[in-house]
Amino acid sequence: MIARLAGLLLAAAAVGAQGQTFVIRGGTVALGDGSEPIPNGTVVVRDGRVVAAGGMQMKLPAGAQVIDATGKWVTPGIIGGFTRLGISEVDLSAEGSEDVSANGPFSAAIDVVPSVNPLASTIAVNRADGVTRALVSPGTGKSIFGGQGAVIDTGADMDPITAARKFQFVELGETGADKAGGSRSSAFALFRNALREASQLRRYAVPMQASRGQEPDERDRPIVRDPNESRIYEARRNEDVLLTRYDAAALVPVLQGRQYLFVHVERASDILNVLSLTHDFPGLKIVLVGATEGWTVADRIARAGVPVIASAVNDLPASFEQLAATQSNVGRMRAAGVNVSIGMIDDNDTRNIFAQRQYAGNLVALQRVPGAAGVSWGEALAMITSRPAEAIGMGREIGSLAPGRRADVVIWSGDPLEGSSAAEAVFIDGVRQPLENHQTRLRDRYRYLPRRDLPEAYRH
Amino acid sequence: MSNKGRVALALAAVCLLTGCAELGGKPKAAAPIRINEDPYPSTYVRYPGVLTVIRHATVFDGEGKQINDGTVIFGDGVVQGIGGPELATPAGAQEIDGTGKFVTPGVIDIHSHLGDYPSPGVESQSDGNEATSPARPEVWAEHSVWPQDPGFTRALMNGGVTTLQVLPGSANLFGGRSVTLKNVPARTAQGMKFPGAPYGLKMACGENPKRVYGSKGNMPQTRMGNIAYARGVWIKAQAYKRKWDKYERNGGEMPERDLAMDTLRGVLAGKILVQNHCYRADEMANMIDMSHEFGYKIAAFHHAVESYKIADLLAREGICSAMWADWYGFKMESYDAIKENIPFVHNAGACAIVHSDDPNGIQRLNQEAAKALADGIRAGIPNLSEAIAWTWLSRNPAQAMGILDKTGTLAPGKMADVVLWNGDPFSDYSRPERVWIDGAMMYDANDPKHRPVTDFELGQPGEGDVK
Numbered sequence: 001m002i003a004r005l006a007g008l009l010l011a012a013a014a015v016g017a018q019g020q021t022f023v024i025r026g027g028t029v030a031l032g033d034g035s036e037p038i039p040n041g042t043v044v045v046r047d048g049r050v051v052a053a054g055g056m057q058m059k060l061p062a063g064a065q066v067i068d069a070t071g072k073w074v075t076p077g078i079i080g081g082f083t084r085l086g087i088s089e090v091d092l093s094a095e096g097s098e099d100v101s102a103n104g105p106f107s108a109a110i111d112v113v114p115s116v117n118p119l120a121s122t123i124a125v126n127r128a129d130g131v132t133r134a135l136v137s138p139g140t141g142k143s144i145f146g147g148q149g150a151v152i153d154t155g156a157d158m159d160p161i162t163a164a165r166k167f168q169f170v171e172l173g174e175t176g177a178d179k180a181g182g183s184r185s186s187a188f189a190l191f192r193n194a195l196r197e198a199s200q201l202r203r204y205a206v207p208m209q210a211s212r213g214q215e216p217d218e219r220d221r222p223i224v225r226d227p228n229e230s231r232i233y234e235a236r237r238n239e240d241v242l243l244t245r246y247d248a249a250a251l252v253p254v255l256q257g258r259q260y261l262f263v264h265v266e267r268a269s270d271i272l273n274v275l276s277l278t279h280d281f282p283g284l285k286i287v288l289v290g291a292t293e294g295w296t297v298a299d300r301i302a303r304a305g306v307p308v309i310a311s312a313v314n315d316l317p318a319s320f321e322q323l324a325a326t327q328s329n330v331g332r333m334r335a336a337g338v339n340v341s342i343g344m345i346d347d348n349d350t351r352n353i354f355a356q357r358q359y360a361g362n363l364v365a366l367q368r369v370p371g372a373a374g375v376s377w378g379e380a381l382a383m384i385t386s387r388p389a390e391a392i393g394m395g396r397e398i399g400s401l402a403p404g405r406r407a408d409v410v411i412w413s414g415d416p417l418e419g420s421s422a423a424e425a426v427f428i429d430g431v432r433q434p435l436e437n438h439q440t441r442l443r444d445r446y447r448y449l450p451r452r453d454l455p456e457a458y459r460h
Numbered sequence: 461m462s463n464k465g466r467v468a469l470a471l472a473a474v475c476l477l478t479g480c481a482e483l484g485g486k487p488k489a490a491a492p493i494r495i496n497e498d499p500y501p502s503t504y505v506r507y508p509g510v511l512t513v514i515r516h517a518t519v520f521d522g523e524g525k526q527i528n529d530g531t532v533i534f535g536d537g538v539v540q541g542i543g544g545p546e547l548a549t550p551a552g553a554q555e556i557d558g559t560g561k562f563v564t565p566g567v568i569d570i571h572s573h574l575g576d577y578p579s580p581g582v583e584s585q586s587d588g589n590e591a592t593s594p595a596r597p598e599v600w601a602e603h604s605v606w607p608q609d610p611g612f613t614r615a616l617m618n619g620g621v622t623t624l625q626v627l628p629g630s631a632n633l634f635g636g637r638s639v640t641l642k643n644v645p646a647r648t649a650q651g652m653k654f655p656g657a658p659y660g661l662k663m664a665c666g667e668n669p670k671r672v673y674g675s676k677g678n679m680p681q682t683r684m685g686n687i688a689y690a691r692g693v694w695i696k697a698q699a700y701k702r703k704w705d706k707y708e709r710n711g712g713e714m715p716e717r718d719l720a721m722d723t724l725r726g727v728l729a730g731k732i733l734v735q736n737h738c739y740r741a742d743e744m745a746n747m748i749d750m751s752h753e754f755g756y757k758i759a760a761f762h763h764a765v766e767s768y769k770i771a772d773l774l775a776r777e778g779i780c781s782a783m784w785a786d787w788y789g790f791k792m793e794s795y796d797a798i799k800e801n802i803p804f805v806h807n808a809g810a811c812a813i814v815h816s817d818d819p820n821g822i823q824r825l826n827q828e829a830a831k832a833l834a835d836g837i838r839a840g841i842p843n844l845s846e847a848i849a850w851t852w853l854s855r856n857p858a859q860a861m862g863i864l865d866k867t868g869t870l871a872p873g874k875m876a877d878v879v880l881w882n883g884d885p886f887s888d889y890s891r892p893e894r895v896w897i898d899g900a901m902m903y904d905a906n907d908p909k910h911r912p913v914t915d916f917e918l919g920q921p922g923e924g925d926v927k
Contacts, residue, residue: 092791093671122789268921296921315618315927316579316819317610317917323580324922327618347820351789358827361888368882369891370906372926413838418888419827420834439788439798443839446798449772449808456769 027069077132082343110147517558566622803836
């Protein structure tokens with residue numbers, strides 16, 4: 001069976017190279033935009049982009065290769081909503097293998113990009129499960145600021161970065177309080193002071209470009225210019241500064257709203273305090289991360305138009321900032337009109353991103369639990385595909401099968417929100433990906449245990 | 461035993477029966493005093509239930525059988541009947557239509573720290589590791605159990621968990637005694653204790669003990685240190701056992717009691733089951749040899765991410781493996797985890813168990829089994845089915861915990877620990893609809909009054925909410 005699979009993969013290897021056109025048809029197609037799945041749908045890919053997808057009857061483009069997905073499900077690739085994917089090979093006591101815990105002199109200035117190893121086994125394992133992109137945050141060290149996170153792809157190549165420096169990560173809840181010296185008041189004071197120091201440098205920064213005609217808005221561009229490679233460096237500063245120049249400069253794009261600000265908070269009052277920051281700093285483009293008690297203030301989050309990346313099924317009062325935890329959090333926020341995505345907050349964020357689709361399925365299940373709030377199947381899929389992309393202004397680039405999107409496409413053995421389904425073919429930017437990894441190789445080596453002429457080490 | 465020894469033994473036995481005045485006039489040895497082996501006894505009493513019949517459900521009996529259009533009857537706390545539609549409804553029974561629904565034995569988690577590492581996870585409630593010496597067999601997990609841990613209720617309502625083993629953590633080579641609990645809210649840990657369940661001894665090998673003590677400059681600092689230290693403790697335990705066995709045979713002056721050694725003596729006597737945290741195949745082999753060296757049996761390896769590499773050995777030894785479906789790589793000893801571990805172990809004829817070690821994972825053990833089952837089928841493992849996979853969730857853990865004669869399957873006469881699922885429990889879309897423990901309905905998704913709320917949550921935001 002395994003040998004046969006390998007053969008199929010080889011046969012398919014020619015499909016999906018950049019510059020080629022291919023068509024996936026016959027499968028149940030879900031677009032990832034919140035709509036329900038379409039039986040017997042078609043997906044057309046050309047030059048690494050989706051040309052068309054859905055239930056349309058269409059003439060196949062000339063020369064297109066056809067992949068039969070009868071009996072299968074076809075969706076956009078899963079996006080890790082909040083992760084530390086690719087920056088840790090082994091989390092505990094394996095020095096040199098993880099870049100999550102950073103206690104160096106810098107904070108906001110840190111850029112996660114050099115930590116991302118596209119050959120990490122964690123990337124390969126998640127790729128094999130249909131995860132094609134991820135929002136990757138640096139870990140936090142001594143400061144409330146973790147640094148600048150990126151959007152990566154999980155492709156088997158040496159170019160993992162889709163968008164560098166897409167967001168700044170800050171802790172303003174219990175963890176933030178701890179890092180700031182013990183109180184939330186201290187954390188907010190540190191935060192406000194940091195933005196004050198950044199504002200002194202702002203006038204030296206690259207001016208914001210206004211949107212012109214069909215030009216994409218600067219804020220939606222995948223690459224944020226590195227604030228530390230600018231003339232901010234030469235700017236004069238006050239004497240009473242806490243941040244290094246490098247860190248303060250890194251917060252300028254946050255102030256300008258050119259870089260998203262991911263704020264990790266869980267408690268209802270913390271959420272409201274974060275929302276009110278925009279009174280003093282109107283440029284902030286806040287994304288709430290966590291928000292376990294978000295349902296209790298869902299209307300106010302919705303009114304603020306702030307997206308949330310939440311833990312899907314967090315239902316334990318695991319800390320005093322999560323006393324109101326319930327699996328209905330996501331469904332209730334969604335019902336109130338909040339844009340909600342699913343992330344892996346404090347939940348094996350370096351490696352188990354594949355669990356997101358199981359969690360999404362669990363949200364669907366909640367629709368049948370009296371008193372609980374779940375979400376529709378289409379919305380649940382959107383929460384692990386298009387919603388996280390929209391939260392960072394990249395909805396026109398990734399996360400769905402709408403025309404023009406990058407062709408991140410997965411063919412599943414069945415309904416992808418069932419943990420029992422598997423990714424059978426994964427395309428990133430239209431390129432078919434290998435699904436083998438450390439785990440599958442071990443599986444094949446130890447499938448049969450009886451002693452042979454040579455030790456197991458010779459089975460490869 | 462030498463002849464001299466036999467004679468002495470025979471004499472002693474005679475002395476015990478008759479007194480020794482006529483045999484030489486030595487002073488009579490005091491009769492041995494029995495040590496109370498159950499000083500913190502269970503006070504659990506099952507709650508009242510009604511005679512209940514579930515009809516037209518798909519039933520997994522826990523023994524590997526699926527019954528379509530199945531009938532399950534329970535009352536007086538026990539399963540009274542299981543079969544097809546032909547099974548008659550006893551007079552006065554409450555009938556539940558199970559059409560489109562599934563019935564299973566309650567889920568049993570063999571590896572939990574609920575109560576010992578409760579929510580909220582603050583320092584003042586962190587009671588799972590007595591990390592003050594590599595050998596702490598004298599501590600008992602039940603004495604750390606906080607019965608108000610909200611995690612118990614989530615495991616019941618979302619996970620259909622009716623029984624769980626709470627273990628000490630793995631900082632120590634000998635972590636202490638485990639306790640088996642009925643997942644029924646109570647004011648005390650005693651009120652949750654599973655009546656008649658044997659104790660377990662938590663042991664650990666590998667990274668954790670050597671990291672915890674090595675970092676303090678103490679032994680063990682290495683894996684070889686782990687083994688040497690543990691062997692030294694077992695040698696003491698053997699001597700202790702000899703001394704106490706002799707005392708209990710012959711009486712005389714009572715030897716000094718040692719709580720730690722009491723536990724290990726219980727293991728060597730086969731009364732306490734070894735629950736051994738161990739990831740790597742080579743280390744499991746070392747632990748097996750150690751068990752042979754000192755004459756005890758390992759009930760289960762926990763975490764056991766490399767069991768698939770030695771599944772044949774584990775089958776031969778009759779040792780269960782308690783495993784995750786897909787956790788991997790968070791530490792070096794979990795680096796070689798594969799998603800087919802559970803089905804591969806099962807396929808080798810060894811005992812496979814799905815465990816959680818996690819207050820969130822315990823709410824989804826059925827889904828973890830579903831993933832493992834699917835991965836096994838995809839890897840070409842023959843004769844797998846949902847009914848077979850359910851044995852990983854109740855029968856096999858019950859066996860490794862020594863309670864299979866009481867629960868774990870729906871065999872008539874066993875405790876009526878039953879879950880009615882609102883759909884196929886191997887689907888992410890299904891949830892427990894009702895849960896019975898000893899025939900008493902402890903959860904009903906349709907009735908907020910049948911939803912436990914812990915003391916901790918009263919008056920807090922979200923009290924009584926669906927969770």
